[in-house]
Amino acid sequence: xxxxxxxxxxxxxxxxxxxxxGQLELAKNYVCTEDFCDNYREGNECDTLKIACRAQNAxxxxxxxxxxxxxxxxKTCVENLRLGEDCSVGGLGYPVPAGICxxxxxxxxxxxxxxxxxxxxxxxxxxxxxxxAYDEQRRDGLIGHLMQRPECDxxxxxxxxxCIPGQTCYCVDEEGxxxxxEAVHTASIQISMRCECSRLAAKARTLLNSPYPVLTSRCDxxxxxxxxxxxxxxxxxxxxxxxxxxxxxxxxxxxLASLPCFDKRLHENTTYLRxxxxxxxxxxxxxxxYATADFNVLEFERDVCQPDGHYDRIQLHPTGGYLYCVDxxxxxxxxYRALLSTPLAASMNCKCARARKLLIDSKSLEVPECCPNGNxxxxxxxxxxCYCVDEDGGQVGVERPEKDKRKLPCxxxxxLCPVGG
Numbered sequence: 201x202x203x204x205x206x207x208x209x210x211x212x213x214x215x216x217x218x219x220x221x222g223q224l225e226l227a228k229n230y231v232c233t234e235d236f237c238d239n240y241r242e243g244n245e246c247d248t249l250k251i252a253c254r255a256q257n258a259x260x261x262x263x264x265x266x267x268x269x270x271x272x273x274x275k276t277c278v279e280n281l282r283l284g285e286d287c288s289v290g291g292l293g294y295p296v297p298a299g300i301c302x303x304x305x306x307x308x309x310x311x312x313x314x315x316x317x318x319x320x321x322x323x324x325x326x327x328x329x330x331x332x333a334y335d336e337q338r339r340d341g342l343i344g345h346l347m348q349r350p351e352c353d354x355x356x357x358x359x360x361x362x363c364i365p366g367q368t369c370y371c372v373d374e375e376g377x378x379x380x381x382e383a384v385h386t387a388s389i390q391i392s393m394r395c396e397c398s399r400l401a402a403k404a405r406t407l408l409n410s411p412y413p414v415l416t417s418r419c420d421x422x423x424x425x426x427x428x429x430x431x432x433x434x435x436x437x438x439x440x441x442x443x444x445x446x447x448x449x450x451x452x453x454x455x456l457a458s459l460p461c462f463d464k465r466l467h468e469n470t471t472y473l474r475x476x477x478x479x480x481x482x483x484x485x486x487x488x489x490y491a492t493a494d495f496n497v498l499e500f501e502r503d504v505c506q507p508d509g510h511y512d513r514i515q516l517h518p519t520g521g522y523l524y525c526v527d528x529x530x531x532x533x534x535x536y537r538a539l540l541s542t543p544l545a546a547s548m549n550c551k552c553a554r555a556r557k558l559l560i561d562s563k564s565l566e567v568p569e570c571c572p573n574g575n576x577x578x579x580x581x582x583x584x585x586c587y588c589v590d591e592d593g594g595q596v597g598v599e600r601p602e603k604d605k606r607k608l609p610c611x612x613x614x615x616l617c618p619v620g621g
Contacts (some may be wrong), residue, residue: 232271232445246274253277254497281305281318289316303354325356326375332559345588346595349378350519360423364593365580366566368555371395371423375401378592380507381423382554384562396441398423400506412487413480419442419507421528426508427461430472439463475507476512476530513550513574518538525550527575533557534592536574550574568593578610578618 219376252262262279266272275371280302288297298379301307301318308324309316321328328376330350337343346366357374369389371381381398383389395417406418418426424440429454437447437459448461452472457464473481480503506512510528514528517524517537517551523545525536534555538544553574571577576593579586587599588610600608612618 232273233448237271238362240270241275244274247276249275249280252278252279263300266410282331283318283320286320287316287318304356306356321356325352327352327358328356330358330376342598344598345585346599348594360399360540361390361393362388362592362594364595366564367568367593368558370592371398373399378551379423380419381421382558384424384558384564393422393424395423397425397443398507400443413483413505414504415480415484416507418509421508423507426466428456428459428463428467428472430456435459435472436620473510477509480505513554514548523548523573525553527554527557531572536570536572538573540547544571544573548573548575549591552576555593573617575617577616578612579605579608579616581605 219391221364235542239373246267250262252260253264260279264275264277267274267276277295280297281299281301283305285299285301287299287301288294289307290297304321305318306315306321306324308319310319327350334343334347334349336616338349346364348363348365353359358376360371360378361369361370362378362456363385364387367385368382369385370383371379371393372395373379379395379398379402381393381395383393397417401416401419405414408414418429420426420440425438425443427437429436429438429442429443431510433452434449434526435452435456436445436449438445438461447459447461450456456462456467462515483504504512504515506528508528511526511530513525514523515526515530516522520540522537524538524541525533525548527533533550533553533556536550537550551574552568552570556567556570566582568580569577576589576591578588580589580593580595581587581602584602586602586605586608588596588608590596597609605611
């Protein structure tokens with residue numbers, strides 16, 4: 201969820217397709233700003249935070265959440281419970297808990313107990329399980345020099361960024377599955393790359409489970425919020441990491457360029473939508489028109505856009521004969537393509553083609569070699585060492601000198617781009 205209901209109020213229609221008229225009017229006329237909250241707190245006394253959130257020490261600590269007040273102007277405290285303390289798993293009709301299990305703990309019924317208590321997450325979290333597997337492989341000498349130990353947050357979820365040293369970093373969801381957002385790997389990339397917008401967009405798509413294109417808040421290329429957001433003909437600046445509005449509303453045609461977050465290198469002066477977003481909105485309008493005419497739309501072209509409003513990695517050629525890899529502007533990337541109704545098209549993801557494009561544009565000295573359909577080859581070689589890779593380009597297993605690459609399990613007689621993917 202958002203850390204503040206502010207973003208929910210402004211961007212409520214971001215998870216509706218198409219948006220309702222009432223939501224549009226709400227977004228136009230009700231904006232949560234610091235001035236609004238200052239005025240609200242002057243006339244309405246907020247409850248004092250519990251000592252756990254005020255102390256924040258080894259004995260007493262908690263998490264500060266937005267309260268159920270307009271614009272979440274007040275805060276509430278949920279105390280962190282410690283190992284072995286009683287907890288509640290919650291459910292429909294249950295009261296809001298005053299405490300939750302602290303970082304690294306999970307509320308469950310341990311063997312021999314009758315009631316749930318806070319227990320270590322190790323056995324119940326995919327991320328902690330992945331860490332344990334990594335540590336065991338490291339102990340057995342099965343970890344390559346480019347393999348990274350999974351990083352988990354305090355709730356046992358995967359941290360939002362995963363990196364391939366010397367190549368790129370990309371966003372993952374809480375379960376560790378790759379989602380939108382990628383950038384060239386640098387020493388400080390994880391300071392600026394946090395993937396909040398990308399994670400929200402992925403969650404919205406999962407919750408809606410729509411066969412049609414879905415509208416979400418616009419992200420930047422690294423998966424954070426684009427600092428300029430527009431709904432219909434009204435625009436506002438937002439914080440890139442929280443999505444919280446940071447300016448007044450302005451009209452898209454008359455005041456867009458006056459917003460402090462407007463960047464003429466990234467945004468058009470009188471229009472907000474990018475080429476791909478116009479295509480996407482046209483699709484949504486068609487779906488709405490069919491529904492209004494009492495037609496059942498059973499199939500529709502998949503979403504052609506990424507959460508940043510640019511073109512997705514894979515596009516269908518206008519002739520309909522093949523799929524091909526494109527850059528964010530929709531231009532073909534080299535000659536990476538696959539004929540429709542073939543195994544190469546079915547397994548096509550263009551992840552290697554996009555990474556290769558990013559690295560070439562950044563003048564990187566080492567770029568990956570890709571399969572004809574733009575996927576990563578199952579074997580990669582760098583600086584005289586070869587190793588197997590997964591579909592995201594990450595190393596799997598130990599490396600071998602290039603002269604011994606035939607001994608790697610993924611060598612497969614030199615067939616590094618199997619027909620099946």
